[in-house]
Amino acid sequence: MTSLNDLPLRDNLRGLTPYGxxxxxxxxxxxxxxxxxGIPEDVAVDIAAALAAAIRGINRYPDREFTELREAMARYLGHGLTRQNIWAANGSNEVLQQVLQAFGGPGRTLLGFAPTYSMYPLLASGTGTRWIAGDRDADFELTPRRAVEWVNRVNPDLVFLCSPNNPTGTPLSLDVIAAVYDACDGIVVVDEAYAEFAPVGTASALTLLPGRERLLVSRTMSKAFAFAGARVGYLAADPAVTDALRLVRLPYHLSALTQAAAVAAFAHTPEMLRxxxxxxxxxxxxxxxxxxxxxxxxxxxxxxxxxxxxxxxxxxxxxxxxxxxxxxxxxxxxxxxxxxxxxxxxxxxxxxxxxxxxx
Known part of the structure; x- marks a missing residue:
């Protein structure tokens, strides 16, 4: 039986272990x-009805621009965002992968701060981007000084900031994000997968978007919306960023069923977030x-x-x-x-x- 080592695998993938x-x-x-x-029963009924309606047109390709879904996401996020600021994919992992496909690649570097989300280095390897793991302060915190020191040391093409951080749960201040952005000439991604669980009144990195065209804020429906099985992630950024992601996405990458389910869920935001x-x-x-x-x-x-x-x-x-x-x-x-x-x-x-x- 052929083993992985017998295959002509790319050198930078040899010895790696898949996420598991x-x-x-x-x-x-x-x-x-x-x-x-779990999903509230009344919401589940409406989502099922939306899926049934979508199935009737399943013989046709879905809306390639997932317009209705982007509008729903923009309304949910607020902060003056419109659908031109929104991108979505099959889970936030695919969103981040597309960001690396567009802005990373061979000869480019991605800086993160370990310990952090274990998919970051795997996504980097999959796109031929070199992963650099900076360290953190005591108790896995991250201060502006420590973060900027690493940015100045390695001059990365991209920086991933997990806010709050996974697996430590550590919150990240807006001061860190702003300092990293000012110190870096590349793309800065703030991964807010768990943002809805922050203490009430905590400011999101979304507040930093105006005037920062290289700042991207990633979100997911998997956690607060109890939608992990549906695989829906999204980001907010300057419209030029969403144009860049169109260059690397696969055609019709969000199915009609995914779009219908997510739109129906956003229509019940209060119940979903209760x-x-x-x-x-x-x-x-x-x-x-x-x-x-x-x-x-x-x-x-x-x-x-x-x-x-x-x-x-x-x-x-x-x-x-x-x-x-x-x-x-x-x-x-x-x-x-x-x-x-x-x-x-x-x-x-x-x-x-x-x-x-x-x-």
Missing amino acids: APQLHVPVALNVNENTH MVDDIRGQRDRLVTELRRLGYQPLRSGSNFVLFGGVSDPRGTFEALLAEGILVRDVGIPGHLRVTAGTERETTVFLDALEALGHA
Whole structure:
């Protein structure tokens, strides 16, 4: 049987491991930061009706410019944005891949700040872009000074800033974003996949867009909108950026069914986001209770908590799994990550962790 090493794979892909969070069927899955609350029933009915209507025209190609969806996304984001500022694709990973296809590539570099989202270096490799991992300050924070030092050191063509950061949950100040943009001549992408879970009143990087034509703000419907299975990501940027992404997207890349489902979901934005406050509450509860149990949870602006003080992360992971609870070992020594689930799921996790004892 032929192995991967027997194939004429590109040199920069040899030795890499594909993205692969565990997909196990367990009663309490809290490992990939999904919204565990699910779609409200009345919203699901309307989405199903929109899909049924779209199927009647499935013999034709979809709207290549996904105009109605871009208008819905612009309305949702606000900040004076119009559909000319919006781009979308099959999940924010594809959005970021298209950004790298347009602005990265051989001879170009992408700077990020590790630990951060593990897909960034994989997307870089897939597009022939060199990944450079800068470091962070204490407790995985990132200050303007540290970020600008790295920009000045490597002069990157692109910078990816994860806000709040995954897998640490660490919030990112607008001062960092503005400082990086001013120090960099390239594209700056702010990945706001978890922005809706930030404390109420937290300013989005969207406020920085006016006058910054090289700044891109990426979002997803996977998390706050409980739409992970639908695969819808999007970004806001100067209209020239969306023109650039048209050069690399595949024809009709967003299916008619995807567009119909997403438009229907945005029509129910209040209902879809009603669960966000509850998730924030469970996240804050996790921070409080993990600290009580003797762990060191990091501050989080997302729907998950990274906590340190775990003497045996693999052993704790396996012990929780034996109880039907799946969390995430992200490879940071002494740490594990847990998604804020429903009140019941959070209780099951905390009770099981307390029963294990804290060495």
